[in-house]
Amino acid sequence: SAVISQKPSRDICQRGTSLTIQCQVDSQVTMMFWYRQQPGQSLTLIATANQGSEATYESGFVIDKFPISRPNLTFSTLTVSNMSPEDSSIYLCSVGGVLAGSTDTQYFGPGTRLTVL
Amino acid sequence: GENVEQHPSTLSVQEGDSAVIKCTYSDSASNYFPWYKQELGKRPQLIIDIRSNVGEKKDQRIAVTLNKTAKHFSLHITETQPEDSAVYFCAATPGGFKTIFGAGTRLFVKA
Numbered sequence: 001s002a003v004i005s006q007k008p009s010r011d012i013c014q015r016g017t018s019l020t021i022q023c024q025v026d027s028q029v030t031m032m033f034w035y036r037q038q039p040g041q042s043l044t045l046i047a048t049a050n051q052g053s054e055a056t057y058e059s060g061f062v063i064d065k066f067p068i069s070r071p072n073l074t075f076s077t078l079t080v081s082n083m084s085p086e087d088s089s090i091y092l093c094s095v096g097g098v099l100a101g102s103t104d105t106q107y108f109g110p111g112t113r114l115t116v117l
Numbered sequence: 118g119e120n121v122e123q124h125p126s127t128l129s130v131q132e133g134d135s136a137v138i139k140c141t142y143s144d145s146a147s148n149y150f151p152w153y154k155q156e157l158g159k160r161p162q163l164i165i166d167i168r169s170n171v172g173e174k175k176d177q178r179i180a181v182t183l184n185k186t187a188k189h190f191s192l193h194i195t196e197t198q199p200e201d202s203a204v205y206f207c208a209a210t211p212g213g214f215k216t217i218f219g220a221g222t223r224l225f226v227k228a
Contacts (some may be wrong), residue, residue, distance in 0.1 A: 031214045042206060043161065043218045092160065096214045104149050104214055108160040 002027050002095055004109040005113045012115045013083055020079045022113045023093035028073035031098025033106065034066070046091075049076040083116045090114070119144040119211045123219030130197050131227050138222045140207035141189040148208040150190050152181060155221075156203045164205075165192070197226045 013019050023032065030041040032049040047055040047068055055068035070076040080087050090113050093108040120143040130136050140184055148169040153161035154159075167174045167181045167190065171197075181215050183190040207219040 031212075042220045045217075048215070079215070104210060105151060105163060105166060106154075106214070106216055107163065110160050 002029060002107055004093065004095060004107060006109040006112050008112060009110065010113040010115075012117065015084050017079045017083055018069070018079055019114060020077050021091055021093075023076045023078070023109055024039060025074045025095050026115065029095040030073075031095065031106075032070060032076045033094045034068060034078045035078070035092045035094060035108075037087075037092060037111070043092070044100055046078070051079075080114065083114075085116045088114055088116045119147060119209055119217040121207060121209050121219040123216050123222055125205050125222060126220065127223045127225070129225040129227065132197060132199060134197055136194045136197050136201070136224055136226075137203055138192045138207065138224075139189060140191070140209075140219050141187075142209040142217075143188065144209070144211045145188065147186075147209040147211045150181070150183060151208050151210070151216070152192050153201045153208065153218075154207045155206065161206060166168045194224075197224075199226050199228050 006022045007022045007023050034046040034048055035043045037043050045058050045070040046066055049070040051070045054076045063114050065081055067079045090111045092111045093109040096106040123140045138205050144177050148149045151166040154164045155161040164196055165179050165181050167183050177193045180193045204221045204223050206221050208216045
């Protein structure tokens with residue numbers, strides 16, 4: 001499986017500010033996704049990060065709040081904009097479709113724990 | 118769209134007993150069903166998966182069964198150990214890599 005890293009691992013931010021989370025994979029992957037996991041809850045898909053084009057957002061998530069970049073097949077960023085305490089959560093990136101060996105399994109990064117005061 | 122329901126939400130078993138977690142899905146187009154284990158403070162880790170052309174798959178103490186007709190699949194853990202304590206998520210993939218997760222089952226294995 002691919003080795004996935006995320007930065008930062010955690011952060012404490014003030015409301016009204018923005019935070020950009022980075023996701024780096026050690027091999028080229030077809031698909032990259034961003035999830036949110038609130039305490040004690042399941043995984044909610046925010047968006048699919050598309051290489052070279054705009055991300056595909058799920059219902060309830062918008063580009064102005066969660067802009068996403070994916071400049072190449074190994075890297076993506078998620079920005080949480082104009083943060084409020086309700087944005088406090090764990091944000092996880094996941095990857096699928098490792099190009100070297102086609103698969104539809106998703107593998108998760110270690111997550112970024114965000115606290116908004 | 119796809120909807121995945123998972124039961125029970127909490128499961129407590131004695132060490133050595135078996136644990137069973139059940140999931141149902143709604144979209145008959147779903148063809149891939151992974152199971153993830155998430156320990157406290159860690160990322161979800163894939164533990165086993167099954168595709169729609171297979172009815173059962175086993176890996177040591179873990180097995181998964183799939184009933185396509187009834188649209189349900191189950192995770193079976195035998196000879197449970199304290200290190201099996203975690204949250205388990207089932208998921209269904211209706212195609213195109215998009216994965217829909219169940220609500221999770223918190224498993225406690227009592228020594």
